[in-house]
Amino acid sequence: MSYKMIVPDLGEDTLSRLRTAVPEMTFLVAQNKEEALTLAPEVDAIYTFCTPELLAAAPNLKWVQALSAGVERYPFDELEKRGIIFTNASGVYGAHLADHLMAFILAFSRQLPVLFQAQQAHDWKSRKTYPPGDLRGQTLLIDGLGGTGQDLAQRAKGFDMRVIATRRHLDRPKPDTVEAVYAHDQLRNVLPEADWVAVCVPLTDETRDRYHNAEFALMKNTAYITNIARGKIINTDALMNALDNKQIAGAGLDVTDPEPLPTDHPLWDYENVIITPHASGHSPNADENILNLICENAQRFVKGKPLKNQVHLNLRY
Numbered sequence: 001m002s003y004k005m006i007v008p009d010l011g012e013d014t015l016s017r018l019r020t021a022v023p024e025m026t027f028l029v030a031q032n033k034e035e036a037l038t039l040a041p042e043v044d045a046i047y048t049f050c051t052p053e054l055l056a057a058a059p060n061l062k063w064v065q066a067l068s069a070g071v072e073r074y075p076f077d078e079l080e081k082r083g084i085i086f087t088n089a090s091g092v093y094g095a096h097l098a099d100h101l102m103a104f105i106l107a108f109s110r111q112l113p114v115l116f117q118a119q120q121a122h123d124w125k126s127r128k129t130y131p132p133g134d135l136r137g138q139t140l141l142i143d144g145l146g147g148t149g150q151d152l153a154q155r156a157k158g159f160d161m162r163v164i165a166t167r168r169h170l171d172r173p174k175p176d177t178v179e180a181v182y183a184h185d186q187l188r189n190v191l192p193e194a195d196w197v198a199v200c201v202p203l204t205d206e207t208r209d210r211y212h213n214a215e216f217a218l219m220k221n222t223a224y225i226t227n228i229a230r231g232k233i234i235n236t237d238a239l240m241n242a243l244d245n246k247q248i249a250g251a252g253l254d255v256t257d258p259e260p261l262p263t264d265h266p267l268w269d270y271e272n273v274i275i276t277p278h279a280s281g282h283s284p285n286a287d288e289n290i291l292n293l294i295c296e297n298a299q300r301f302v303k304g305k306p307l308k309n310q311v312h313l314n315l316r317y
Contacts, residue, residue, distance in 0.1 A: 003302055004028055005045035006036050014291060021295040024302040045301060047294060050074055055082065063301055065294060069093060069148075069281075070230055071311055072203040080313040087297055087309045091147045092289040093281035097228045098151035100280035101198050104226040104252030105140070105156075109133040113250075113274060136160040141194035143210075144201035145181060148228070152198055153177040164190060166201075168315075191218040196226065202317035203230035211235060216242035224250045228280040231257035236267065243270055254280040 004026045007018070018027050028043065030036035036049040040057035047065045052075045055061065063085040066074065071088050079086050107113060111130045118125045140156045142149040145165040153163045157177040168184040182190050184201075187210070191197070197219070201207045211225065211234040219225070225248060227234055236257050242248045250272030261267060261275065268275065297307045311317060 002026060003045065004043045005047060005298065006030050006039050006043050006049055007047045017291065018295060022298040022302060025298050052078055063307065065297060067290065070202055071317065072230065076313055076316050085307055086311045086313060087307050088311050089290055089293060090309045092293055093286060094147035094151045096283045096286065097148040097280045098155055100228055100254055101152050101226050102155045104274060105135070105196055107274060108224050108250055108252065109135050113271065137162060138195040139164060139193050140196045140198060141165065141190055142198045142200055143187060145178065146200060149200040150175055152200070164193065166190065188215065188218055191215060192220065195220065195223050197223065199225065199227040199229050199233055201229055201233060203232055204316050208232050209235045212238045213241065216247050219248050221246055222249050224248065224252065226252040228254045231255040231259045240267060243272065254278055
């Protein structure tokens with residue numbers, strides 16, 4: 001049996017690899033959404049292109065593969081109504097995201113933001129004025145113990161940190177790198193313990209503004225928050241209020257709300273905030289990893305086997 005899948009222009013080398021790996025699948029290249037719409041009536045699967053209009057134009061559609069791990073922008077109501085299998089890129093970027101979070105933690109711990117500024121000013125700062133920190137024994141709270149969270153826990157354990165975490169699915173095994181796992185809704189109970197908070201939960205209606213005034217009020221004034229998930233999980237006004245009132249020590253943000261952050265936004269000017277331009281998932285291996293996932297899922301699809309990274313359509317992640 002032959003199947004058809006819409007893909008963006010991935011380059012001839014990549015398309016050739018896909019065609020070789022999954023000869024039962026015909027990969028139809030669309031340069032844009034308009035071209036994807038014209039191809040939609042004949043396809044069984046789609047990679048990246050997914051809008052309500054496209055779904056309506058694809059009566060035979062059975063599977064959508066997302067490029068990203070975060071999928072909050074997809075038309076869940078229609079996907080669920082049609083019973084379309086929806087898979088994301090969870091695990092493809094986890095190691096890179098964990099590295100980025102660990103980089104934020106190390107930078108703040110070793111006073112690198114201040115020392116970089118001193119370097120630009122040719123100022124040899126005294127270690128007594130800005131003493132570096134020590135991660136040993138400090139508590140890292142990983143909010144969302146998925147793939148990225150587990151990768152981060154492994155790295156943090158290498159620095160002799162105490163790791164605790166929240167998780168929605170408490171029935172899953174606890175990694176040896178994590179001391180204790182708490183329910184998703186127990187965040188406020190464990191925030192006071194944390195020296196470092198790593199936001200790793202997906203953006204859903206439930207996690208939007210998960211960090212607001214009440215949450216920052218519970219944190220140590222020496223604690224830092226870091227975020228590689230989605231900007232809207234942290235309320236920006238509440239974050240700036242916490243920074244202004246010294247309720248927390250600082251923030252490492254790879255994602256912001258709004259995003260991109262406007263050039264005149266006041267968040268840029270905080271000396272105790274590191275902002276990177278949603279770069280944490282990038283690496284030389286990212287394209288290869290997503291290609292391997294598409295190949296494997298396409299092979300499973302044509303054989304009628306369960307696909308990897310199926311999104312829970314009712315939970316929306």
